[in-house]
Amino acid sequence: MNAFIAIVRRDLLLAARRKSEVFTALFFFMIVVSLFPLGIGPETAMLRRIAPGVLWVAALLAAMLSLNRLFAADHQDGTLEQMSLSPTPLAVLVSGKVLAHWLTSGLPLVLLAPVIGLQFDLSARALGVLMISLLLGTPVLSLIGAIGAALTLGVRGGGVLLSLLVLPLYIPALIFGAGAVEADVAGLGAGGHLSLLGALLALGVFFAPWAATAALRIALE
Amino acid sequence: MNAFIAIVRRDLLLAARRKSEVFTALFFFMIVVSLFPLGIGPETAMLRRIAPGVLWVAALLAAMLSLNRLFAADHQDGTLEQMSLSPTPLAVLVSGKVLAHWLTSGLPLVLLAPVIGLQFDLSARALGVLMISLLLGTPVLSLIGAIGAALTLGVRGGGVLLSLLVLPLYIPALIFGAGAVEADVAGLGAGGHLSLLGALLALGVFFAPWAATAALRIALE
Amino acid sequence: MLRAHGLACDRGDRRLFSAVDLCVSPGEWLQVEGANGAGKTSLLRMLAGLSPAADGHIEWDGRPMGEARDDYHARLLYLGHAAAIKEDLSALENLQTAAAIAGRPLDEATALAALRRIGLKGREDLPARVLSQGQKRRVALARLLCSQARLWILDEPFVALDVAAVTQLCGILDEHLARGGMLIFTSHQAVQLAGSGATLKLSASTHPRAGAEPREVAA
Amino acid sequence: MLRAHGLACDRGDRRLFSAVDLCVSPGEWLQVEGANGAGKTSLLRMLAGLSPAADGHIEWDGRPMGEARDDYHARLLYLGHAAAIKEDLSALENLQTAAAIAGRPLDEATALAALRRIGLKGREDLPARVLSQGQKRRVALARLLCSQARLWILDEPFVALDVAAVTQLCGILDEHLARGGMLIFTSHQAVQLAGSGATLKLSASTHPRAGAEPREVAA
Amino acid sequence: MSQRLVNWFKFASPASFYPLAGKMWPWFAALGTVLAAVGLWISFFVAPTDFQQGEGYRIIFIHVPASWMSMFIYCVMAFWAAIGITFNTRLSGMMSSALAPTGALFAFLSLWTGALWGKPMWGAWWVWDARLTSELILFFLYIGYIALTAAIDDPRRADKAGAIVALVGVVNVPIIYFSVKWWNTLHQGASVSMTKAPTMAATMLWGMLIMALAFWMYSIAIALYRVRAIILERERHTTWVAELPEMQR
């Protein structure tokens, strides 16, 4: 447990050291979202229709971009070796890293999303649903992402390969997440989508650290 | 000139060595594009409307993702030092790297785009315009991206910072590129947009290598 | 006590070495020698449990490694070519987190004392990025000063160190041995250690195919 | 001929050294010595023109470095701690591209001969990733065998090499000097070179403020 | 002539600029306060109610000056960046980084007040109009500059990198502005176009101008004040700092 906390603290410390990192992830999200109106055109009705999809896709990409960092640096400088030699089970340490990743990359998105939703003229209720869907969904992104990041570790062309592996796995989260907001905008209940998202999260919390650990062991040997 | 060719060849060789790299960039593009119908819903009319914007945004993101690689590896292993000690001007070598980057990340997109455009039910004419706009626009992305990649070299939190710096500068290319296709779909001529894109390209070819070189020198000292 | 028998290592289609036997008891050191590419690093990683052996088996305190793994790792300190130094963290933070990950947290005073002893006085709060090559290695070596591990496996610990630091490190190793610690290390430089020890010479085999290879001289 | 006068170097709030004078003529070597963190790497990078000097000036063949830069770089070979080895390219490809970037392309036969001489026979086509630490260094050092540069600046060239390779490298350096080449290098190991040479000792100053600093002993 | 140049470079040295800035900023601050008081008085008590927009239009008195300042400060930053690159003076980099946070602040205020104005006037907090979009992008450019310079430890390197960003950005700002404008007008009649007050009442114009002047004075004062902190941070180890009267206690 100590080592778990130590890992979370160290990763948060590293993120804080790169002072701007959390903020830049946020701005990346904002910029990607703003690219769409620029590419598509400014009509409000149209934008409101595509808003949930665009916001969720941007959240996906923001989460994915920061995945590279998750294990790569630790692999290169030998920290991962040290982690696997630690008496604390590797899966626990991996969970710590995933938690830190979500705290620095997922949580800020959840908090910022309503502001951006306003730019797309979403109603207050829809904004609430958007936040809840992101709150349930972004941890899933970090968890699944960890598996991908571990699998592509030390593999040539890792960065792009990673997105190739991970994006398809993200699709359920995307469909339920964006679906929840759309259902709410369309006046249907968002509850069904949200509980499916919750189920995904539960599944991820149980299995992802284990799978990521197995993948890390492969990369290490 | 010899060194220029050597650099281009080496970078292409490295890309070929990471066999899957070019393909994964392509797949990233495809997956991002396919995320939208999933996030937004399947109506053809709507999809046709948003197609140029979505395709161009995806191209932007694919180009941006591969920017990290542009100088970082060379910086870390000391190749950049060697380049700056070469009798060939650094700007020439940098241009070589940018060219190689475009050949491995931009050109494949140009070739793939029509196939994906078909999925969005674009007409043959519109597909042609799409290809031309990408042909003119993707080198601009590589050129501007090189400045950002050089500036964020060895900087903490480089990856996300890079996108923060580069994406705003990509906006004109996005607007003219997507605009050309939209204008064509709307039955207006695409010529105006395309020539503006050409102007951007000319500007980029002249100034970007110079600015990137200046930025590299800062990172090196 | 660490004992290995009949170890072999394959890399690509080469058999680097085979039939390597070794045994390290408390208070003893073992220096692994060999030309560049002979397989020293490969052997050390195998002994640390980081990569599987192509053949042979390893015992810790008389139990096969498979069973003893957790106990073994709790008592092992391994330092490889890559020193697990985070460029963005200060020397102090690097030392403290390395210790915490290894499951033996350090308080600040102890960590600072170790850094000072290893010659990083006044550099404790600099990010590792700006340290010189040798100073980075020293940050990694500071872990030795706070370690209660019984077995140290060190891959070229003397690299990049200046003469004074080499002498100091020898002293640290001697202390460890005197306390009844065990030590396995590699070095291309000649090293004088107190205590009893042995040398294991790996000679690079040029035979391209895995198979019967002349037995290496074991300690 | 390389001549420097009154060089000083600032890092963070520290003045690492100041008033360093040096001069290297054809056929001469200069060994830069000093403890870890004394500023050897910083000095070498300064001399190579990779980072600016806080004070002082450097001359190449009697002309100030600002003017002579292009000519200087055409005749310089610099190898630092980072060896510019691409993990994904083979030893041969690494050597050939390094030479091409330096503006002196190598044909395959020459490159292969150099790799064999430096002890990488049979490893020419392995990706550098799988090479051992010392073998990677050898790939970088193979450049010396094909170099026509007049001045070599080598930062710890002996690191990670085994005893045989150290002797061989000394021979290569001697040949270079005998041809009238110049050599500046650092090493924590004692090295025997033929030809005339000098030693420059950098002693780490602990004074935290930039300003008048005791003059270092020059060659 | 050369005498003049020497004088210039004398003031361009941090050691002589530090006390100069210390003498100047209170004047600008005082002037700014007075102008702001006058401007606020005009905007609330002199300017009449707008017959179309009611009292909501009073936001104009900060919205427009803030927008102007955000654009202007970026140009000034780019100016200092160019000076820094050509003459290699240390002070110019410090001026750029002293200005950036204030510029970003005004860009944010422009967005904020614009949004607060847009809700009652257009019924939406945000529309993708050319001017709004390019202001948003300008805000991103500021953030990029600040994030980049903050991420580089060595201040001299940070200054140079920042200078490149500022210059590349200033070349791009007009390109971005016009591209967004064409984008917006080429393929649809502007769904919302800024209400171009045709003949702005003279009092309104005066109010806006005075508020703009107040913001100017504020920006100069705060930049001078901040540059003093930056100078001290960077010149920590020089003897002139050690000899400053305020350091003697």
Place this chain on the structure above:
Amino acid sequence: MNWGSASEFFAMGGYGLYVWGSFGVTAAALLIEVGLVRHRLAAVRRGLRRELAADRDTQD
């Protein structure tokens, strides 16, 4: 004079939230900026004084 009473002034003809939201946030933002910069300068000076004092001590 446009306003009959203070409450009328604060209501801003129904636009109070928007107008005061703008003016208030602007005032607050500028004041916060001033505060931050003052803090920054004070912190540098404090650190410097401490350093100089330490130097003098070691010299004696």
